[in-house]
Amino acid sequence: MLDEDPSPLTEPQPAVDDGWLIIPTAAVDGIPKGALLNQRNVMASADVHLHHFGREAIKGHLVALPIFHVMGLTSAWATFISGGKNVLLKQFDEKLAVNLIDTEDLTYFGSFPPVLERVLDTAKECGSTLESLKLVYGLEGAENINRLQEETGVFFWTGFGQAETTAFVTASPASECPGASGRPTLINSVSVVNEADEQLPVGKEGEIVVRGENVFLNTGTCLMLQNTPLEMAGIIPGTLDDLMKMDTCGT
Numbered sequence: 001m002l003d004e005d006p007s008p009l010t011e012p013q014p015a016v017d018d019g020w021l022i023i024p025t026a027a028v029d030g031i032p033k034g035a036l037l038n039q040r041n042v043m044a045s046a047d048v049h050l051h052h053f054g055r056e057a058i059k060g061h062l063v064a065l066p067i068f069h070v071m072g073l074t075s076a077w078a079t080f081i082s083g084g085k086n087v088l089l090k091q092f093d094e095k096l097a098v099n100l101i102d103t104e105d106l107t108y109f110g111s112f113p114p115v116l117e118r119v120l121d122t123a124k125e126c127g128s129t130l131e132s133l134k135l136v137y138g139l140e141g142a143e144n145i146n147r148l149q150e151e152t153g154v155f156f157w158t159g160f161g162q163a164e165t166t167a168f169v170t171a172s173p174a175s176e177c178p179g180a181s182g183r184p185t186l187i188n189s190v191s192v193v194n195e196a197d198e199q200l201p202v203g204k205e206g207e208i209v210v211r212g213e214n215v216f217l218n219t220g221t222c223l224m225l226q227n228t229p230l231e232m233a234g235i236i237p238g239t240l241d242d243l244m245k246m247d248t249c250g251t
Helices: 039-053 070-081 094-103 115-126 142-152
Strands: 019-028 031-038 060-063 085-088 108-111 135-138 155-158 170-173 188-193 206-212 223-225 228-230 238-244
Touching: 019 039, 019 070, 031 039, 039 070, 060 070, 060 094, 070 085, 070 108, 094 115, 108 115, 115 135, 115 142, 142 155
Parallel strands: 060 085, 060 108, 108 135, 135 155
Antiparallel strands: 019 031, 155 170, 188 206, 206 238, 223 228
16 A cells, blocks of 8 residues: 655664663563563663672673563663673573573573572582583572582672662672672662651661662553553652661661
8 A cells, every 4th residue: 555645764763761672570460560660770770780890790691580570671672782792582491491591601690589599509510610600699598608609709799779779879799798789880879768758877677769771661640551550660760669777887
């Protein structure tokens, strides 16, 4: 069919702050929700990887987490932007993971239980020291964090984050302060407040608020996703409905 409109075709030119992708978050009352992120958010998360992990540590990424998960997505982009290599697993397989780390000289991966434990068990069975590995990050218990360091010499990085903050807003080697969630990243301001949004002193538990370029879109408004209001974590500041307390180390 011929287009009767004589005007020239135009290509969309999305801006860096326009909505780019939606990351699924926890469902409420069985209704799915999602966090709308823009390109600035993902670039900010890539900066967190570079500032805290370093370019050499992220040059070979085993994508053990799905890329529809905010950790899998942001690490894949951070490695890609840095000129590194991403190796994707169709689904998690510990034997394949160990083989790929060794044969592809992969340097890091994100982990939730039981991923790290299964990788360490398989590496031990295969006689692999995971020589190319430089770090693992995510959430893990003390036993496997210690195993990682003892068996490979690699440090485990831990932190706090959500889809609404485009992954981590705090990050530190877990050994620096066992049981803590890490220090605020170099691009974030993180505070603990009470119900009146008043900042709390060290040691007092309260709600986390975050300021930074990796906080998701639509500050002070509601996004409609499948006809369901999506509560927004605003950039100035963003309330995440999680509780924490600061210690004297700043973690």
